[in-house]
Amino acid sequence: MTAQSMPPAQLALQLRDAITRLNRRVRQARPVGDLTVTQLSALTSLRLAGALTPRELADVERVQPPTMTKIVAKLEERGLVQRTPHPTDGRQVILATTEGGQAVLDQLERVRDGWLARRLTELSDTDRETLHRAAEILQRISHA
Amino acid sequence: MTAQSMPPAQLALQLRDAITRLNRRVRQARPVGDLTVTQLSALTSLRLAGALTPRELADVERVQPPTMTKIVAKLEERGLVQRTPHPTDGRQVILATTEGGQAVLDQLERVRDGWLARRLTELSDTDRETLHRAAEILQRISHA
DNA sequence: GCAGTTCCTTAGTTAGGCTAACTATCGTGA
């Protein structure tokens, strides 16, 4: 079936099916240091940005602030992120990765998303190119 | 960045990022009759297959049997699926959609995945074609 | 006919999401 003959509603179903199943699969594989996909994602975003407030990190991760409070609490428990008070605004907190957090991400650099990466290795260049373009589209959609 | 210059490990990261975020978004929108995405997915698979045992449905949905027990329990509570004993094997149960379940799916046919479908409508034919091909690849991967 | 296996369920845990409501701080306008 081509794009011309597939209406958005049907594509939505197929796409949702694909992402929910793949999401389950990816979540099953807990790769690095017992961190979940969600925790790793937050940690990665934090390092990428350098330092963020919880609200900013919540916005980046597309979750509500209380959810980010929990995620950050888990990461802090493990000593992977650090909270420092904002220099001028007493309400705000600055989050940053610790050396331990950097180490975990460095390890991630080496291990990466093993299961998914292995599957991708088995694909053709064309398929990988398709997935790459699809990922860009989906990221754009998610931020709409 | 093209497929040639993007190694599988990096593509895996990008793809994982895209699907986890989109998954969060899709889960937020509870479309039909108070059913969750997970429940709808199971119900859809069940109708597609006609009738399945819980184990088979769990395999299709890529969850562990206890998880499927809970999902089926919720669907049964709402009268959307029916359990009948296996004719010869007393351990097994046969699951099938009820008329109510069919009705919900028919309604779904009409409403479909609203939020996602709307986003897809805004895309170009080329982008939709890309997503369609990507979904096929991802579905294949999830079952590997 | 017993031992092992399979199927399903129950029980309990954990992660991750939400909303509502609270505390503390900030900023501003009368």
Next chain:
DNA sequence: TCACGATAGTTAGCCTAACTAAGGAACTGC
């Protein structure tokens, strides 16, 4: 200047969704 609304973060409580461990019931093979 100070009272009050707005903002940042957390807490509390609830839900879904996944897991593992362990159990009972039924089947199967020797």
